[in-house]
Amino acid sequence: MKRVARGLGLGIAGWLIGLNLAAVIRGTQHVNDQANIGIAYVFALSGWLLGVGVWDAWVRGWLGLKPKAEEPDEGWRRYFSFCTDHKVIGIQYLVTFVIVFLIAGLLAMFMRWELMSAGETIMNKATFNEIMSLHGILMISVAVAGVLGGFGNYLVPLQIGADDMAFPRLNALSYWLIPPVAIMLLLAPLAGGFDSGWTAYPPLSETNDVGQVFFILAIITFGLSSILGGLNLLTTVTTMRAKGMKWSRLPIFTWSVFSASILSVLITQFFAASLLMVFLGRAIGMGFFDAAKGGDPILYQHLFWFYSHPAVYIMILPGFGILLEVLSHFSRKPLFAYKLTVGAFLAIVVLSVVVWAHHMFTSGMSNTLHGPFMILTEAISVPTGIIFLSALGTIWRGKLWLKTPMLFALAMVFNFLIGGITGIFLADVATDMNLQDTYFVVAHFHYTIMGGEIFAFFAGIYYWYPKVTGRMYNEAMGKIHAIWMFIGFNAVFIPLFYVGVQGMNRRVADYPLAYERGNLVASISAFVLGCSFLLFTWNMIWSRFKGEKAPSNPWNATTLEWMTESPPPEHNFEGTPVVHDSPYVYGLEDGLHAELGEQEPELVGAGRPE
Amino acid sequence: MAAATVEAAGHHDTLDPKTRLRANRLGLWIFIASESFLFAAVIAARFYLLGVDRPEHLNQELALLITAVLLLSSVSAFRAEDAMAHNDRPAFFRNMSATLFFGLVFMVGVFFEYREGMEFFPPQTLYGSVFFITIGLHAFHVLTGMIALALVINLAAKGHYGRDDYWGVEATVKYWHFVDVAWVFIYPALYLVSW
Numbered sequence A: 001m002k003r004v005a006r007g008l009g010l011g012i013a014g015w016l017i018g019l020n021l022a023a024v025i026r027g028t029q030h031v032n033d034q035a036n037i038g039i040a041y042v043f044a045l046s047g048w049l050l051g052v053g054v055w056d057a058w059v060r061g062w063l064g065l066k067p068k069a070e071e072p073d074e075g076w077r078r079y080f081s082f083c084t085d086h087k088v089i090g091i092q093y094l095v096t097f098v099i100v101f102l103i104a105g106l107l108a109m110f111m112r113w114e115l116m117s118a119g120e121t122i123m124n125k126a127t128f129n130e131i132m133s134l135h136g137i138l139m140i141s142v143a144v145a146g147v148l149g150g151f152g153n154y155l156v157p158l159q160i161g162a163d164d165m166a167f168p169r170l171n172a173l174s175y176w177l178i179p180p181v182a183i184m185l186l187l188a189p190l191a192g193g194f195d196s197g198w199t200a201y202p203p204l205s206e207t208n209d210v211g212q213v214f215f216i217l218a219i220i221t222f223g224l225s226s227i228l229g230g231l232n233l234l235t236t237v238t239t240m241r242a243k244g245m246k247w248s249r250l251p252i253f254t255w256s257v258f259s260a261s262i263l264s265v266l267i268t269q270f271f272a273a274s275l276l277m278v279f280l281g282r283a284i285g286m287g288f289f290d291a292a293k294g295g296d297p298i299l300y301q302h303l304f305w306f307y308s309h310p311a312v313y314i315m316i317l318p319g320f321g322i323l324l325e326v327l328s329h330f331s332r333k334p335l336f337a338y339k340l341t342v343g344a345f346l347a348i349v350v351l352s353v354v355v356w357a358h359h360m361f362t363s364g365m366s367n368t369l370h371g372p373f374m375i376l377t378e379a380i381s382v383p384t385g386i387i388f389l390s391a392l393g394t395i396w397r398g399k400l401w402l403k404t405p406m407l408f409a410l411a412m413v414f415n416f417l418i419g420g421i422t423g424i425f426l427a428d429v430a431t432d433m434n435l436q437d438t439y440f441v442v443a444h445f446h447y448t449i450m451g452g453e454i455f456a457f458f459a460g461i462y463y464w465y466p467k468v469t470g471r472m473y474n475e476a477m478g479k480i481h482a483i484w485m486f487i488g489f490n491a492v493f494i495p496l497f498y499v500g501v502q503g504m505n506r507r508v509a510d511y512p513l514a515y516e517r518g519n520l521v522a523s524i525s526a527f528v529l530g531c532s533f534l535l536f537t538w539n540m541i542w543s544r545f546k547g548e549k550a551p552s553n554p555w556n557a558t559t560l561e562w563m564t565e566s567p568p569p570e571h572n573f574e575g576t577p578v579v580h581d582s583p584y585v586y587g588l589e590d591g592l593h594a595e596l597g598e599q600e601p602e603l604v605g606a607g608r609p610e
Numbered sequence B: 001m002a003a004a005t006v007e008a009a010g011h012h013d014t015l016d017p018k019t020r021l022r023a024n025r026l027g028l029w030i031f032i033a034s035e036s037f038l039f040a041a042v043i044a045a046r047f048y049l050l051g052v053d054r055p056e057h058l059n060q061e062l063a064l065l066i067t068a069v070l071l072l073s074s075v076s077a078f079r080a081e082d083a084m085a086h087n088d089r090p091a092f093f094r095n096m097s098a099t100l101f102f103g104l105v106f107m108v109g110v111f112f113e114y115r116e117g118m119e120f121f122p123p124q125t126l127y128g129s130v131f132f133i134t135i136g137l138h139a140f141h142v143l144t145g146m147i148a149l150a151l152v153i154n155l156a157a158k159g160h161y162g163r164d165d166y167w168g169v170e171a172t173v174k175y176w177h178f179v180d181v182a183w184v185f186i187y188p189a190l191y192l193v194s195w
């Protein structure tokens, strides 16, 4: 708490110092001068980070100062401190992004309210555009970092039998970069907001209100956090696996996180670079995207989608990981086609960086690019199909145990099927020409990311809830939530496919009367869907305090995270994990994935004395 | 940035030294790969917007000079790391200071580049946009590299590092090489290519 307060204080101080310093140096006083805001933000971010823990964690060491002997925070205070325990950081991510998810979901409720009937219902068009954009970027951040940052951090070290991440301090830094992102995005409305969607295409994003600058600075920071987090996960999986944990024995969730991290460390730079160009265009008049200066707005789309197409795989791959993990454990069957599935993950990593221009068939880019990008995009459905078949093959003739996580996983299989099939019409140039920028795209995207990844996210939340909190969630409430959310979700987005095919544009506050019926159905369903999260929130909070005590392995699952207490002790395992076999040894005689060996003597592996 | 590179002293570490070094090295390489994509993005923008066109007024002599200086700095950086690996501290300090000095000369060169650029192709022009974002990002990396060099020299002077324990030196030098290699791609992209 003390450090958060110190970080906030130094952050605000940095902002004021930076703003004034920039005004003096650059000789402009206007509070809305965008270059000044950029400089002020750099100062504010530095102040925040130094205050919150970077000074003690690194700078002292760099300067050769004595490390500060500070007693570590205990209990709940650890969650508000620069704590380097991967389990604390995982929970920080999870709680933060569930809250962001609820906020962004509330914004969606307002959008559906406005769209319930034609004409102006509750807000003007400018406000709608801002709410739509804020909903978009907040949800994108949840999708990018909720599963990868939350479950990736919490579970990867446990699943590979390590006692922490490879770079614990860097891990804490990745998390503490997130609050400034949230603050900037939520403050943006005070600076006029941003109305260019989460995609921020110029020329609009170069000419709209100053709120767009807040967006740019926040998202560049978020990108830095993703890169550092991905770097850490990759290094951890590569160097810290327990004895016997060969690559061919990694749990599938860890594999999915590994694959997504490869993408995130490399391509995120392109989003940062494209936003930097927009910022420099706004702040000092650089001409990358300004046709009057010889620039080309389509360049932005290339750079942006070179990140943002693979980014959907940064979102969905860990979702697939949770899906397959849950399906195997709750079907009591080995994961079907494990090696082929891992190959499919890696094939997606490679293919996903050569399909980006399928978002640009109507943008005016060269026609000769249409064919190749269509074919490459459709090629990516091969590895995706393999993953899907792995899911089906795992359920096939399994002994299904229909607990809440399994309900979410089965729902995801259904949703993602629809999301995947409708994607083909958008990858195909001829049909995309008609469907581009309609609600069909909105429905397709929500079917893959919400119906896919977010359902997997919830499957993961219920699946690992006992492990993380040490308490069982309420099964009845969980099951009701699963069914409620599944019905609500489909009732929202099937009508949107319908109005989309009829030609209703996305990102508009108003529409012709002909689309009214579909929109009314979608809006009412959206409120029903929205209410399901109240039940979820109640279940999470109530069970945390009143839930039954969880045993170490309530699901009789085989992977390593279930071989330690719930919640795990500080160093994760009482003993040294040794891995003997594949993680999915159900139905096999003498199948044993791993066991805990003798506790090693104190000194070994304890690092050198400084 | 240097965050990834210096996972060092004073911190309770559960990894044995060999694994720690392996993890540090891998982390640094991943970081370098990631940063390469940043430079790839701005260089791609250069070719997308301008093909291989370049303006008349480019100070070729200056660019060639600072390129040579930067390449030279990589040699001294290499020698500094090698010296530390053999516990030859005087040679380490000599070469490390030389590297820092070459870095400084490079930055002075960049300052003149900047002045000429402002005159002939200001940032509001298309080539100027490409030129200044690339030079700016690279100079920022050189600057962080110089800060890291200075910190490492200071730490070494306080008695840190030795033959078996010089990860801080190694990381800084590797990062410096990366900044140098990035320039090897930037220099021709901005100064040399044309029909």
Ligand SMILES: [Cu+2]
Pocket: A308, A309, A312, A355, A356, A358, A359
């Ligand atoms: Cu795409």
